[in-house]
Amino acid sequence: MKFFNEFLKRIIILLVLYSISRIYFFYNNFDNFYPVKILEFFEGIRFDLSAIIYINIPLFLLLLAPLNFKSNKKYKLLINIIFYITNIPFLIFNNIDIEYFRYTQKRSTTDFIQLIQLGTDINNLIPIYLKKFWPITIFTVLQIWVILQVKKIPNVNYVNSFKNIAKSFIIFLVSALLLVVGARGGIQLKPINPINAGELCNSKNSNLILNTPFCLLQSINQNKLKTLDYFKQSEINSLYNNYIEKTSNKQDKKNIIILIMESYSKEFIGFYNESGFTPFLDSLMKHSLVFTNAYANGVKSIDALPAIISSIPPLMNDPFITSSYAQNKYNSLPEILKKENYSTSFFHGGTKGTMGFYSYSKKAGFENYYGKEEFNNDEFSDEVWGIYDKPFFEFFYYQLNKKNEPFFSTFFSLSSHLPFTLPKEYLEKNKIKKNIGIRETILYTDHAMSNFFHLAKKESWFKNTIFIITADHTSPYSYNKKYKNKVGRYAIPLIIFSGDSSMQGTNNKIVQQIDIMPSILDLTNYNKKYFTFGKSMINGADWAVCYRSGKYQLITNNGILINSDEKYQQFSDWQLNNEKQVNIYDKKILKAIKQSFNNSMINNKMNYEN
Secondary structure (H helix, E strand, O other): OHHHHHHHHHHHHHHHHHHHHHHHHHHHOHHHOOOOOHHHHHHHHHHHHHHHHHHOHHHHHHHHOOOOOOOOHHHHHHHHHHHHHHHHHHHHHHHHHHHHHHHHOOOOOHHHHHHHOOOOHHHHHHHHHHHHOHHHHHHHHHHHHHHHOOOOOOOOOOOOOHHHHHHHHHHHHHHHHHHHHHHHOOOOOOOOOHHHOOOOOOOOOHHHHOOHHHHHHHHOOOOOOOOOOOOOHHHHHHHOOOEEOOOOOOOOOOEEEEEEEOOOOHHHOHHHOOOOOOHHHHHHHOOOEEEEEEEOOOOOHHHHHHHHHHOOOOOOOOOHHHOOOOOOOEOOHHHHHHOOOOEEEEEEOEOOOHHHHHHHHHHHOOOEEEOHHHHOOHHHEOOOOEEOHHHHHHHHHHHHOOOOOOEEEEEEOOOOOOOOOOOHHHHHHOOOOOOOOHHHHHHHHHHHHHHHHHHHOOOOOHHHEEEEEEEOOOOOOOOOHHHOOOOHHHEOOEEEEEOOOOOOEEEEEEEEHHHHHHHHHHHOOOOOOEEOOOOOOOOOOOOEEEEEOOEEEEEEOOEEEEEEOOEEEEEOOOOOOOEEOOOHHHHHHHHHHHHHHHHHHHOOOEOOOO
Protein backbone atom coordinates (compact mmCIF):
# COMPACT_ATOMS: atom_id res chain seq x y z
CA MET A 1 0.00 0.00 0.00
CA LYS A 2 2.95 2.32 0.68
CA PHE A 3 3.99 2.07 -2.99
CA PHE A 4 0.47 2.93 -4.14
CA ASN A 5 0.50 5.98 -1.85
CA GLU A 6 3.87 7.03 -3.30
CA PHE A 7 2.52 6.67 -6.85
CA LEU A 8 -0.61 8.65 -5.90
CA LYS A 9 1.51 11.40 -4.30
CA ARG A 10 3.48 11.84 -7.52
CA ILE A 11 0.31 11.97 -9.61
CA ILE A 12 -1.13 14.67 -7.33
CA ILE A 13 2.07 16.74 -7.56
CA LEU A 14 1.90 16.55 -11.36
CA LEU A 15 -1.79 17.51 -11.34
CA VAL A 16 -0.96 20.59 -9.28
CA LEU A 17 1.84 21.57 -11.68
CA TYR A 18 -0.40 21.09 -14.74
CA SER A 19 -3.15 23.17 -13.11
CA ILE A 20 -0.73 26.01 -12.32
CA SER A 21 0.46 25.88 -15.95
CA ARG A 22 -3.16 26.19 -17.10
CA ILE A 23 -3.61 29.33 -14.98
CA TYR A 24 -0.45 30.84 -16.51
CA PHE A 25 -1.61 29.75 -19.98
CA PHE A 26 -4.91 31.55 -19.42
CA TYR A 27 -3.20 34.68 -18.10
CA ASN A 28 -0.83 34.85 -21.07
CA ASN A 29 -3.59 34.29 -23.65
CA PHE A 30 -6.46 36.07 -21.92
CA ASP A 31 -7.81 37.73 -25.10
CA ASN A 32 -8.24 34.40 -26.88
CA PHE A 33 -10.92 33.05 -24.59
CA TYR A 34 -14.54 33.76 -23.94
CA PRO A 35 -15.54 34.83 -20.43
CA VAL A 36 -14.16 31.96 -18.39
CA LYS A 37 -16.01 29.80 -15.88
CA ILE A 38 -14.22 28.31 -12.88
CA LEU A 39 -15.65 24.93 -13.95
CA GLU A 40 -13.40 24.96 -17.01
CA PHE A 41 -10.33 24.72 -14.78
CA PHE A 42 -11.88 21.78 -12.92
CA GLU A 43 -12.80 20.02 -16.15
CA GLY A 44 -9.19 20.48 -17.23
CA ILE A 45 -8.12 18.20 -14.36
CA ARG A 46 -9.91 15.34 -16.13
CA PHE A 47 -7.67 15.76 -19.19
CA ASP A 48 -4.58 16.36 -17.05
CA LEU A 49 -5.17 13.13 -15.16
CA SER A 50 -5.63 11.17 -18.39
CA ALA A 51 -2.35 12.46 -19.85
CA ILE A 52 -0.41 12.01 -16.61
CA ILE A 53 -1.56 8.41 -16.22
CA TYR A 54 -0.59 7.50 -19.79
CA ILE A 55 2.83 9.13 -19.34
CA ASN A 56 3.42 7.35 -16.04
CA ILE A 57 2.44 3.80 -16.99
CA PRO A 58 6.14 2.73 -16.69
CA LEU A 59 6.29 4.25 -13.21
CA PHE A 60 3.07 2.46 -12.23
CA LEU A 61 4.46 -0.89 -13.35
CA LEU A 62 7.74 -0.35 -11.49
CA LEU A 63 6.14 0.80 -8.24
CA LEU A 64 3.09 -1.44 -8.03
CA ALA A 65 4.02 -4.67 -9.78
CA PRO A 66 4.26 -7.45 -7.16
CA LEU A 67 8.08 -7.73 -7.19
CA ASN A 68 10.30 -8.54 -4.21
CA PHE A 69 13.28 -6.24 -4.91
CA LYS A 70 11.61 -2.80 -4.72
CA SER A 71 13.83 -1.74 -1.83
CA ASN A 72 17.01 -2.31 -3.82
CA LYS A 73 18.95 0.98 -4.16
CA LYS A 74 19.56 0.57 -7.87
CA TYR A 75 15.90 -0.24 -8.41
CA LYS A 76 14.87 2.92 -6.51
CA LEU A 77 17.27 4.98 -8.61
CA LEU A 78 15.77 3.48 -11.78
CA ILE A 79 12.25 4.40 -10.61
CA ASN A 80 13.23 8.05 -10.08
CA ILE A 81 15.13 8.30 -13.37
CA ILE A 82 12.09 6.91 -15.25
CA PHE A 83 9.87 9.41 -13.42
CA TYR A 84 12.09 12.35 -14.41
CA ILE A 85 12.75 11.45 -18.05
CA THR A 86 9.09 10.69 -18.79
CA ASN A 87 7.55 13.72 -17.10
CA ILE A 88 10.01 16.61 -17.55
CA PRO A 89 9.86 16.70 -21.39
CA PHE A 90 6.05 16.74 -21.35
CA LEU A 91 6.10 19.46 -18.70
CA ILE A 92 8.34 21.55 -20.98
CA PHE A 93 6.07 21.02 -23.99
CA ASN A 94 3.08 22.04 -21.89
CA ASN A 95 4.79 25.30 -20.93
CA ILE A 96 6.03 26.03 -24.46
CA ASP A 97 2.38 26.38 -25.46
CA ILE A 98 1.92 29.18 -22.93
CA GLU A 99 3.46 31.41 -25.60
CA TYR A 100 3.37 29.27 -28.77
CA PHE A 101 -0.43 29.12 -28.60
CA ARG A 102 -0.44 32.78 -29.70
CA TYR A 103 0.94 31.62 -33.05
CA THR A 104 -0.99 28.42 -33.69
CA GLN A 105 -4.25 29.06 -31.82
CA LYS A 106 -4.24 25.41 -30.78
CA ARG A 107 -2.50 23.06 -28.38
CA SER A 108 0.58 21.56 -30.01
CA THR A 109 0.40 18.08 -31.51
CA THR A 110 2.92 15.90 -33.35
CA ASP A 111 3.06 18.53 -36.10
CA PHE A 112 5.14 20.66 -33.69
CA ILE A 113 7.71 17.85 -33.39
CA GLN A 114 7.83 17.64 -37.19
CA LEU A 115 8.24 21.42 -37.46
CA ILE A 116 11.26 21.66 -35.14
CA GLN A 117 12.94 18.89 -37.12
CA LEU A 118 12.87 21.00 -40.30
CA GLY A 119 16.12 22.85 -40.95
CA THR A 120 18.54 24.09 -38.31
CA ASP A 121 16.70 27.21 -37.10
CA ILE A 122 15.84 25.61 -33.77
CA ASN A 123 19.52 25.71 -32.72
CA ASN A 124 19.55 29.50 -33.07
CA LEU A 125 16.07 30.08 -31.69
CA ILE A 126 16.21 28.14 -28.42
CA PRO A 127 18.65 30.46 -26.55
CA ILE A 128 16.93 33.57 -27.92
CA TYR A 129 13.45 32.37 -26.97
CA LEU A 130 14.62 31.28 -23.51
CA LYS A 131 15.90 34.80 -22.95
CA LYS A 132 13.00 36.68 -24.58
CA PHE A 133 10.34 34.73 -22.71
CA TRP A 134 12.29 34.59 -19.48
CA PRO A 135 9.22 34.48 -17.19
CA ILE A 136 8.10 31.21 -18.84
CA THR A 137 11.68 29.92 -18.69
CA ILE A 138 11.93 30.63 -14.95
CA PHE A 139 8.45 29.19 -14.40
CA THR A 140 9.45 25.97 -16.18
CA VAL A 141 12.75 25.69 -14.31
CA LEU A 142 10.88 26.01 -11.00
CA GLN A 143 8.46 23.26 -12.02
CA ILE A 144 11.35 20.99 -13.02
CA TRP A 145 12.99 21.73 -9.65
CA VAL A 146 9.80 20.66 -7.87
CA ILE A 147 9.75 17.35 -9.78
CA LEU A 148 13.41 16.71 -9.01
CA GLN A 149 12.65 17.02 -5.28
CA VAL A 150 10.43 13.95 -5.50
CA LYS A 151 12.87 11.18 -4.61
CA LYS A 152 11.62 9.18 -1.65
CA ILE A 153 10.76 5.53 -2.22
CA PRO A 154 9.27 3.53 0.73
CA ASN A 155 11.49 1.04 2.52
CA VAL A 156 9.67 -2.24 2.89
CA ASN A 157 11.05 -5.55 4.09
CA TYR A 158 9.25 -7.73 1.60
CA VAL A 159 8.69 -11.32 2.68
CA ASN A 160 8.11 -13.66 -0.24
CA SER A 161 4.93 -15.34 1.09
CA PHE A 162 1.63 -16.31 -0.50
CA LYS A 163 -0.21 -13.72 1.65
CA ASN A 164 2.08 -10.85 0.62
CA ILE A 165 2.04 -11.84 -3.05
CA ALA A 166 -1.76 -12.09 -3.03
CA LYS A 167 -2.11 -8.73 -1.25
CA SER A 168 0.27 -7.03 -3.70
CA PHE A 169 -1.53 -8.58 -6.65
CA ILE A 170 -4.94 -7.38 -5.41
CA ILE A 171 -3.60 -3.84 -4.84
CA PHE A 172 -2.08 -3.95 -8.32
CA LEU A 173 -5.35 -5.02 -9.95
CA VAL A 174 -7.52 -2.52 -8.06
CA SER A 175 -5.13 0.36 -8.72
CA ALA A 176 -4.82 -0.69 -12.37
CA LEU A 177 -8.62 -0.56 -12.68
CA LEU A 178 -8.71 2.92 -11.15
CA LEU A 179 -5.97 4.08 -13.50
CA VAL A 180 -7.82 2.74 -16.54
CA VAL A 181 -10.85 4.80 -15.52
CA GLY A 182 -8.63 7.86 -15.01
CA ALA A 183 -6.84 7.40 -18.34
CA ARG A 184 -10.17 6.99 -20.17
CA GLY A 185 -11.49 10.14 -18.48
CA GLY A 186 -14.38 8.29 -16.83
CA ILE A 187 -16.60 5.26 -17.34
CA GLN A 188 -18.32 6.54 -20.49
CA LEU A 189 -18.49 4.33 -23.60
CA LYS A 190 -15.40 5.76 -25.32
CA PRO A 191 -12.17 7.26 -23.92
CA ILE A 192 -11.99 11.05 -24.02
CA ASN A 193 -10.22 12.82 -26.86
CA PRO A 194 -9.64 16.53 -27.63
CA ILE A 195 -13.09 16.98 -29.16
CA ASN A 196 -14.67 16.18 -25.76
CA ALA A 197 -13.11 19.21 -24.06
CA GLY A 198 -15.86 21.53 -22.86
CA GLU A 199 -18.69 19.00 -22.80
CA LEU A 200 -19.10 18.90 -19.03
CA CYS A 201 -19.15 22.66 -18.46
CA ASN A 202 -20.70 23.62 -21.81
CA SER A 203 -17.63 25.64 -22.76
CA LYS A 204 -16.15 26.82 -26.05
CA ASN A 205 -12.72 27.27 -24.45
CA SER A 206 -11.48 23.80 -25.34
CA ASN A 207 -7.83 24.85 -25.62
CA LEU A 208 -7.93 26.14 -22.04
CA ILE A 209 -9.39 22.87 -20.78
CA LEU A 210 -6.91 20.72 -22.72
CA ASN A 211 -3.21 20.33 -22.01
CA THR A 212 -0.39 19.86 -24.52
CA PRO A 213 0.79 16.37 -23.40
CA PHE A 214 -2.76 15.04 -23.84
CA CYS A 215 -2.97 16.51 -27.37
CA LEU A 216 0.50 15.22 -28.29
CA LEU A 217 -0.36 11.69 -27.19
CA GLN A 218 -3.76 11.75 -28.88
CA SER A 219 -2.28 12.90 -32.19
CA ILE A 220 0.20 10.01 -32.51
CA ASN A 221 -0.85 7.93 -35.53
CA GLN A 222 -4.24 9.64 -35.60
CA ASN A 223 -3.69 12.37 -38.19
CA LYS A 224 -4.88 10.37 -41.17
CA LEU A 225 -7.88 11.77 -43.00
CA LYS A 226 -11.13 9.84 -43.25
CA THR A 227 -13.06 9.28 -46.46
CA LEU A 228 -16.31 11.26 -46.46
CA ASP A 229 -19.47 10.49 -48.44
CA TYR A 230 -21.92 13.32 -47.78
CA PHE A 231 -22.74 13.65 -51.49
CA LYS A 232 -22.50 11.78 -54.77
CA GLN A 233 -19.81 13.11 -57.10
CA SER A 234 -22.39 14.73 -59.38
CA GLU A 235 -23.75 16.69 -56.39
CA ILE A 236 -20.25 17.70 -55.34
CA ASN A 237 -19.56 19.12 -58.80
CA SER A 238 -22.67 21.28 -58.67
CA LEU A 239 -21.80 22.62 -55.20
CA TYR A 240 -18.01 22.84 -55.34
CA ASN A 241 -16.18 21.96 -58.53
CA ASN A 242 -12.42 21.62 -58.17
CA TYR A 243 -11.76 21.69 -61.89
CA ILE A 244 -11.57 25.06 -63.64
CA GLU A 245 -11.26 25.72 -67.35
CA LYS A 246 -11.48 29.18 -68.87
CA THR A 247 -12.40 29.63 -72.51
CA SER A 248 -9.95 32.08 -74.04
CA ASN A 249 -8.24 32.29 -77.41
CA LYS A 250 -5.38 34.52 -76.32
CA GLN A 251 -3.34 34.31 -73.18
CA ASP A 252 -2.04 37.48 -71.56
CA LYS A 253 1.47 36.53 -70.48
CA LYS A 254 2.08 39.14 -67.83
CA ASN A 255 4.97 38.76 -65.41
CA ILE A 256 3.68 37.67 -62.01
CA ILE A 257 5.24 38.56 -58.64
CA ILE A 258 3.77 37.40 -55.33
CA LEU A 259 4.99 39.14 -52.19
CA ILE A 260 4.16 37.12 -49.05
CA MET A 261 4.74 39.40 -46.08
CA GLU A 262 5.48 37.76 -42.76
CA SER A 263 2.81 38.34 -40.05
CA TYR A 264 1.09 41.21 -41.91
CA SER A 265 -2.17 41.33 -40.00
CA LYS A 266 -4.92 43.42 -41.57
CA GLU A 267 -4.97 45.50 -38.39
CA PHE A 268 -1.44 46.82 -39.13
CA ILE A 269 -2.41 48.21 -42.55
CA GLY A 270 -3.42 51.86 -42.41
CA PHE A 271 -5.55 51.63 -45.58
CA TYR A 272 -8.01 49.36 -43.73
CA ASN A 273 -7.92 51.20 -40.41
CA GLU A 274 -7.70 54.68 -38.94
CA SER A 275 -3.94 54.28 -38.55
CA GLY A 276 -1.27 51.72 -39.35
CA PHE A 277 2.40 50.88 -39.82
CA THR A 278 2.64 50.54 -43.61
CA PRO A 279 2.85 54.03 -45.14
CA PHE A 280 4.26 52.80 -48.45
CA LEU A 281 1.81 49.93 -48.85
CA ASP A 282 -1.06 52.31 -47.99
CA SER A 283 0.02 54.63 -50.81
CA LEU A 284 0.35 51.72 -53.24
CA MET A 285 -3.14 50.46 -52.34
CA LYS A 286 -4.64 53.73 -53.58
CA HIS A 287 -3.56 52.64 -57.07
CA SER A 288 -4.40 48.93 -56.70
CA LEU A 289 -7.32 46.52 -56.64
CA VAL A 290 -7.81 46.08 -52.88
CA PHE A 291 -9.76 43.20 -51.36
CA THR A 292 -11.36 44.39 -48.14
CA ASN A 293 -12.55 41.01 -46.91
CA ALA A 294 -9.55 38.68 -47.24
CA TYR A 295 -8.52 35.83 -44.94
CA ALA A 296 -5.58 33.51 -44.38
CA ASN A 297 -6.43 29.82 -44.50
CA GLY A 298 -4.09 29.05 -41.59
CA VAL A 299 -2.06 30.65 -38.83
CA LYS A 300 1.43 29.32 -39.64
CA SER A 301 3.97 30.11 -42.36
CA ILE A 302 4.28 26.43 -43.21
CA ASP A 303 0.58 26.43 -44.14
CA ALA A 304 0.69 29.60 -46.23
CA LEU A 305 2.94 28.51 -49.08
CA PRO A 306 0.85 25.51 -50.25
CA ALA A 307 -2.31 27.62 -49.86
CA ILE A 308 -1.01 30.52 -51.97
CA ILE A 309 1.08 28.66 -54.55
CA SER A 310 -0.87 25.39 -54.89
CA SER A 311 -4.34 26.38 -53.62
CA ILE A 312 -4.16 23.69 -50.90
CA PRO A 313 -5.81 24.80 -47.63
CA PRO A 314 -4.60 23.42 -44.28
CA LEU A 315 -7.77 21.47 -43.48
CA MET A 316 -6.10 18.75 -41.42
CA ASN A 317 -4.07 18.45 -38.25
CA ASP A 318 -0.66 18.17 -39.94
CA PRO A 319 0.73 20.89 -42.23
CA PHE A 320 0.56 19.67 -45.82
CA ILE A 321 4.34 20.04 -46.24
CA THR A 322 5.07 17.56 -43.41
CA SER A 323 2.02 15.33 -43.85
CA SER A 324 1.88 11.84 -45.31
CA TYR A 325 0.19 13.40 -48.37
CA ALA A 326 3.11 15.73 -49.22
CA GLN A 327 4.20 13.48 -52.09
CA ASN A 328 0.79 13.58 -53.77
CA LYS A 329 0.57 15.01 -57.26
CA TYR A 330 -0.90 18.50 -57.31
CA ASN A 331 -1.17 21.52 -59.58
CA SER A 332 0.90 24.58 -58.65
CA LEU A 333 1.49 27.97 -60.20
CA PRO A 334 5.19 27.39 -61.09
CA GLU A 335 4.44 23.99 -62.61
CA ILE A 336 1.52 25.35 -64.66
CA LEU A 337 3.25 28.57 -65.76
CA LYS A 338 6.53 26.82 -66.60
CA LYS A 339 4.62 24.94 -69.31
CA GLU A 340 3.59 28.33 -70.66
CA ASN A 341 7.29 29.29 -71.02
CA TYR A 342 7.51 31.29 -67.78
CA SER A 343 10.78 31.32 -65.86
CA THR A 344 9.97 30.57 -62.21
CA SER A 345 11.79 31.40 -58.98
CA PHE A 346 11.26 31.45 -55.21
CA PHE A 347 13.00 33.77 -52.73
CA HIS A 348 13.21 33.44 -48.95
CA GLY A 349 16.11 34.85 -46.93
CA GLY A 350 16.26 31.92 -44.52
CA THR A 351 18.56 28.90 -44.54
CA LYS A 352 17.66 25.96 -46.75
CA GLY A 353 15.34 23.64 -44.89
CA THR A 354 13.50 26.38 -42.99
CA MET A 355 9.82 25.43 -42.74
CA GLY A 356 10.36 22.87 -45.48
CA PHE A 357 10.22 25.72 -48.04
CA TYR A 358 13.11 24.44 -50.15
CA SER A 359 11.69 20.92 -50.50
CA TYR A 360 8.22 22.27 -51.20
CA SER A 361 9.49 24.75 -53.82
CA LYS A 362 11.13 21.92 -55.75
CA LYS A 363 8.07 19.70 -55.50
CA ALA A 364 5.83 22.59 -56.61
CA GLY A 365 7.95 23.13 -59.73
CA PHE A 366 10.01 26.28 -59.08
CA GLU A 367 13.06 26.25 -61.33
CA ASN A 368 15.25 28.34 -59.03
CA TYR A 369 15.39 28.73 -55.25
CA TYR A 370 17.20 31.66 -53.64
CA GLY A 371 17.90 31.77 -49.91
CA LYS A 372 20.55 32.77 -47.42
CA GLU A 373 23.14 30.53 -49.06
CA GLU A 374 22.57 32.09 -52.49
CA PHE A 375 22.73 35.61 -50.99
CA ASN A 376 26.09 34.56 -49.58
CA ASN A 377 26.85 37.48 -47.27
CA ASP A 378 26.33 37.01 -43.52
CA GLU A 379 27.06 40.68 -42.90
CA PHE A 380 23.33 41.26 -43.50
CA SER A 381 22.12 38.32 -41.42
CA ASP A 382 19.84 38.79 -38.42
CA GLU A 383 21.69 35.79 -36.87
CA VAL A 384 18.38 34.03 -36.25
CA TRP A 385 16.26 33.43 -39.36
CA GLY A 386 18.38 34.76 -42.20
CA ILE A 387 18.94 37.90 -44.27
CA TYR A 388 17.21 41.15 -43.34
CA ASP A 389 14.40 42.09 -45.71
CA LYS A 390 15.85 45.29 -47.18
CA PRO A 391 19.08 43.73 -48.55
CA PHE A 392 17.22 40.59 -49.58
CA PHE A 393 14.57 42.66 -51.43
CA GLU A 394 17.46 44.33 -53.28
CA PHE A 395 18.92 40.90 -54.06
CA PHE A 396 15.47 39.91 -55.33
CA TYR A 397 15.37 42.94 -57.62
CA TYR A 398 18.81 42.25 -59.13
CA GLN A 399 17.96 38.58 -59.75
CA LEU A 400 14.67 39.51 -61.44
CA ASN A 401 16.59 41.69 -63.87
CA LYS A 402 18.40 38.57 -65.05
CA LYS A 403 15.20 36.62 -65.73
CA ASN A 404 13.71 36.09 -69.14
CA GLU A 405 10.15 37.34 -69.55
CA PRO A 406 7.55 36.28 -68.84
CA PHE A 407 8.59 35.36 -65.31
CA PHE A 408 6.77 34.18 -62.20
CA SER A 409 8.46 34.81 -58.88
CA THR A 410 7.51 34.58 -55.22
CA PHE A 411 9.18 36.53 -52.41
CA PHE A 412 8.59 35.49 -48.76
CA SER A 413 9.78 38.09 -46.21
CA LEU A 414 11.11 37.22 -42.74
CA SER A 415 12.12 40.30 -40.71
CA SER A 416 8.71 40.77 -39.07
CA HIS A 417 9.01 37.38 -37.35
CA LEU A 418 9.77 36.86 -33.68
CA PRO A 419 12.28 37.57 -32.10
CA PHE A 420 11.98 40.93 -33.92
CA THR A 421 15.49 42.09 -34.70
CA LEU A 422 16.39 45.05 -36.94
CA PRO A 423 19.64 46.20 -38.61
CA LYS A 424 21.85 48.41 -36.46
CA GLU A 425 22.01 51.23 -39.03
CA TYR A 426 18.20 51.26 -39.35
CA LEU A 427 17.82 51.47 -35.56
CA GLU A 428 20.27 54.37 -35.35
CA LYS A 429 18.76 56.26 -38.28
CA ASN A 430 15.25 56.01 -36.83
CA LYS A 431 16.42 56.52 -33.24
CA ILE A 432 14.96 53.21 -32.05
CA LYS A 433 16.72 52.17 -28.87
CA LYS A 434 14.59 49.47 -27.28
CA ASN A 435 11.20 47.74 -27.16
CA ILE A 436 11.41 46.42 -30.71
CA GLY A 437 8.17 44.56 -31.47
CA ILE A 438 6.01 43.48 -34.36
CA ARG A 439 4.94 47.03 -35.22
CA GLU A 440 8.51 48.31 -35.52
CA THR A 441 9.45 45.40 -37.77
CA ILE A 442 6.34 45.93 -39.92
CA LEU A 443 7.49 49.53 -40.45
CA TYR A 444 10.92 48.22 -41.46
CA THR A 445 9.57 45.66 -43.94
CA ASP A 446 7.29 48.33 -45.43
CA HIS A 447 10.40 50.48 -45.89
CA ALA A 448 12.16 47.51 -47.53
CA MET A 449 9.21 46.99 -49.88
CA SER A 450 9.21 50.69 -50.75
CA ASN A 451 12.88 50.50 -51.70
CA PHE A 452 12.18 47.47 -53.92
CA PHE A 453 9.36 49.22 -55.80
CA HIS A 454 11.48 52.36 -56.18
CA LEU A 455 14.11 50.25 -57.95
CA ALA A 456 11.69 48.08 -59.94
CA LYS A 457 9.58 50.87 -61.43
CA LYS A 458 12.59 52.01 -63.49
CA GLU A 459 12.78 48.67 -65.29
CA SER A 460 11.12 47.85 -68.62
CA TRP A 461 9.44 44.76 -67.17
CA PHE A 462 7.64 46.72 -64.44
CA LYS A 463 4.62 47.86 -66.50
CA ASN A 464 4.07 44.33 -67.77
CA THR A 465 3.97 42.89 -64.25
CA ILE A 466 1.11 41.99 -61.89
CA PHE A 467 2.02 42.14 -58.19
CA ILE A 468 -0.02 40.22 -55.60
CA ILE A 469 0.75 41.35 -52.06
CA THR A 470 -0.59 39.45 -49.06
CA ALA A 471 0.42 37.91 -45.71
CA ASP A 472 1.41 34.39 -44.75
CA HIS A 473 -0.77 34.72 -41.65
CA THR A 474 -1.67 37.29 -39.02
CA SER A 475 0.56 38.21 -36.10
CA PRO A 476 -0.09 36.53 -32.74
CA TYR A 477 0.19 40.02 -31.24
CA SER A 478 -2.98 42.06 -31.63
CA TYR A 479 -3.67 45.57 -30.34
CA ASN A 480 -7.04 46.36 -31.90
CA LYS A 481 -10.10 44.94 -30.15
CA LYS A 482 -11.86 44.49 -33.49
CA TYR A 483 -9.39 41.76 -34.48
CA LYS A 484 -9.06 40.00 -31.12
CA ASN A 485 -11.36 37.10 -31.95
CA LYS A 486 -11.48 33.80 -33.81
CA VAL A 487 -12.29 35.43 -37.17
CA GLY A 488 -10.17 38.56 -36.94
CA ARG A 489 -7.22 36.23 -36.25
CA TYR A 490 -7.37 35.29 -39.96
CA ALA A 491 -7.95 38.79 -41.45
CA ILE A 492 -5.11 39.72 -43.80
CA PRO A 493 -4.39 42.29 -46.54
CA LEU A 494 -4.70 41.16 -50.15
CA ILE A 495 -4.08 43.50 -53.06
CA ILE A 496 -3.39 43.24 -56.79
CA PHE A 497 -1.22 46.00 -58.22
CA SER A 498 -0.60 46.23 -61.96
CA GLY A 499 2.51 48.02 -63.16
CA ASP A 500 0.46 49.71 -65.88
CA SER A 501 -2.13 50.89 -63.29
CA SER A 502 -4.89 48.99 -65.10
CA MET A 503 -6.36 47.43 -61.93
CA GLN A 504 -7.71 49.79 -59.28
CA GLY A 505 -10.57 50.08 -56.80
CA THR A 506 -11.93 48.00 -53.92
CA ASN A 507 -13.58 44.60 -53.91
CA ASN A 508 -15.71 43.52 -50.94
CA LYS A 509 -15.97 39.82 -51.83
CA ILE A 510 -14.91 37.26 -49.24
CA VAL A 511 -11.59 35.88 -50.51
CA GLN A 512 -8.72 33.79 -49.16
CA GLN A 513 -5.19 32.60 -49.88
CA ILE A 514 -6.26 29.53 -51.87
CA ASP A 515 -8.02 31.90 -54.31
CA ILE A 516 -4.72 33.46 -55.40
CA MET A 517 -3.69 30.65 -57.78
CA PRO A 518 -6.98 30.54 -59.76
CA SER A 519 -7.08 34.37 -59.77
CA ILE A 520 -3.63 34.61 -61.36
CA LEU A 521 -4.56 32.03 -63.97
CA ASP A 522 -7.78 33.95 -64.58
CA LEU A 523 -5.90 37.24 -65.02
CA THR A 524 -3.46 35.71 -67.51
CA ASN A 525 -6.33 34.10 -69.48
CA TYR A 526 -4.93 30.62 -68.88
CA ASN A 527 -7.13 28.37 -71.02
CA LYS A 528 -6.33 24.83 -69.90
CA LYS A 529 -8.08 22.73 -67.28
CA TYR A 530 -6.54 22.53 -63.79
CA PHE A 531 -7.37 21.45 -60.23
CA THR A 532 -7.84 23.92 -57.36
CA PHE A 533 -9.44 24.05 -53.94
CA GLY A 534 -9.98 27.81 -54.34
CA LYS A 535 -11.88 30.02 -56.77
CA SER A 536 -11.06 33.13 -58.74
CA MET A 537 -11.33 36.34 -56.75
CA ILE A 538 -12.39 38.03 -59.97
CA ASN A 539 -15.21 35.74 -61.09
CA GLY A 540 -15.62 33.06 -58.41
CA ALA A 541 -17.65 32.28 -55.30
CA ASP A 542 -17.79 34.29 -52.08
CA TRP A 543 -16.48 32.37 -49.03
CA ALA A 544 -13.35 31.50 -47.03
CA VAL A 545 -12.54 28.38 -45.03
CA CYS A 546 -10.07 27.49 -42.29
CA TYR A 547 -9.51 24.70 -39.78
CA ARG A 548 -8.07 24.53 -36.29
CA SER A 549 -8.07 21.85 -33.58
CA GLY A 550 -10.81 19.75 -35.16
CA LYS A 551 -13.05 22.75 -35.97
CA TYR A 552 -13.87 24.07 -39.42
CA GLN A 553 -14.76 27.72 -39.91
CA LEU A 554 -16.60 28.86 -43.06
CA ILE A 555 -16.95 32.62 -43.56
CA THR A 556 -19.76 33.70 -45.88
CA ASN A 557 -22.07 36.66 -46.31
CA ASN A 558 -24.56 34.75 -44.15
CA GLY A 559 -22.21 34.69 -41.16
CA ILE A 560 -19.61 32.41 -39.60
CA LEU A 561 -20.39 28.67 -39.78
CA ILE A 562 -18.53 26.59 -37.17
CA ASN A 563 -18.36 22.82 -37.52
CA SER A 564 -16.93 20.28 -35.09
CA ASP A 565 -17.58 16.59 -35.77
CA GLU A 566 -21.18 16.73 -37.08
CA LYS A 567 -22.31 19.69 -35.01
CA TYR A 568 -22.90 22.95 -36.91
CA GLN A 569 -23.43 26.44 -35.48
CA GLN A 570 -23.72 29.75 -37.30
CA PHE A 571 -23.00 33.21 -35.91
CA SER A 572 -23.61 36.67 -37.29
CA ASP A 573 -20.59 38.35 -35.69
CA TRP A 574 -16.81 37.87 -35.53
CA GLN A 575 -16.93 37.43 -31.76
CA LEU A 576 -19.23 34.40 -32.22
CA ASN A 577 -21.65 35.76 -29.64
CA ASN A 578 -24.83 36.10 -31.70
CA GLU A 579 -25.91 32.63 -32.79
CA LYS A 580 -28.40 32.32 -35.63
CA GLN A 581 -30.12 29.54 -37.52
CA VAL A 582 -27.72 27.50 -39.65
CA ASN A 583 -27.93 28.41 -43.33
CA ILE A 584 -28.64 25.16 -45.21
CA TYR A 585 -26.68 26.17 -48.31
CA ASP A 586 -23.62 27.18 -46.29
CA LYS A 587 -23.76 23.83 -44.51
CA LYS A 588 -23.84 22.02 -47.86
CA ILE A 589 -20.90 24.05 -49.16
CA LEU A 590 -18.80 23.25 -46.09
CA LYS A 591 -19.64 19.55 -46.34
CA ALA A 592 -18.71 19.59 -50.01
CA ILE A 593 -15.37 21.30 -49.22
CA LYS A 594 -14.60 18.76 -46.50
CA GLN A 595 -15.50 15.79 -48.69
CA SER A 596 -13.57 17.09 -51.67
CA PHE A 597 -10.48 17.86 -49.60
CA ASN A 598 -10.35 14.57 -47.70
CA ASN A 599 -11.12 12.31 -50.64
CA SER A 600 -8.79 14.15 -53.04
CA MET A 601 -5.94 13.88 -50.53
CA ILE A 602 -6.56 10.21 -49.73
CA ASN A 603 -6.97 9.16 -53.37
CA ASN A 604 -4.11 11.37 -54.65
CA LYS A 605 -6.38 13.24 -57.08
CA MET A 606 -5.29 16.88 -56.77
CA ASN A 607 -4.24 17.57 -60.32
CA TYR A 608 -5.59 17.45 -63.84
CA GLU A 609 -3.69 15.41 -66.38
CA ASN A 610 -4.85 15.54 -69.98
